[in-house]
Amino acid sequence: xxxxxxxxxxxxxxMRVDGDKRILFLANMEGREYxxxxxxxxxxxxxxxxxxxxxxxxxxxxxKDGQTFFAVDLKSYQxxxxxxxxx
Numbered sequence: 001x002x003x004x005x006x007x008x009x010x011x012x013x014x015m016r017v018d019g020d021k022r023i024l025f026l027a028n029m030e031g032r033e034y035x036x037x038x039x040x041x042x043x044x045x046x047x048x049x050x051x052x053x054x055x056x057x058x059x060x061x062x063x064k065d066g067q068t069f070f071a072v073d074l075k076s077y078q079x080x081x082x083x084x085x086x087x
Contacts, residue, residue: 008034008036010028010029010030010034011026011027011028011029011034011036011074012026012027012029013025013026013027020085020086021083021084021085021086022040022044022083022084023081023082023083023084024038024081024082024083024084025079025080025081025082026038026072026074026079026080026081026082027074027077027078027079027080028074028075028076028077028078028079029077030076030077031076031077032076033073033074033075033076034072034073034074035071035072035073036071036072037069037070037071037072038068038069038070038072038082039067039068039069040067040068040084041066041067042066042067042068042086043063043066043068043086043087044061044068044084044085044086044087045058045061045084045085045087046058046059046060046061046068046070046082046083046084046085047059047082047083047085048080048081048082048083049080049081049082049083050080050081051079051080051081052078056083059082068084070082
């Protein structure tokens with residue numbers, strides 16, 4: 001995913017802006033694991049919120065040339081939320 005545009009046809013994505021935060025929901029619509037990364041313009045700290053168990057935890061991110069990068073690993077038919085806070 002690059003700035004809200006999904007690169008893989010098997011990934012459903014939705015992004016909301018709430019003040020200085022962005023909430024990104026991703027869902028893997030295929031019967032196999034998806035491994036990729038998100039690239040978004042700007043500098044954000046990233047948290048991952050698991051809708052299955054309600055756990056919210058920090059997500060490792062990298063920063064380069066005004067962009068934030070973080071890894072995505074979704075099991076088949078799994079959905080996950082990422083909370084991006086401007087830094």
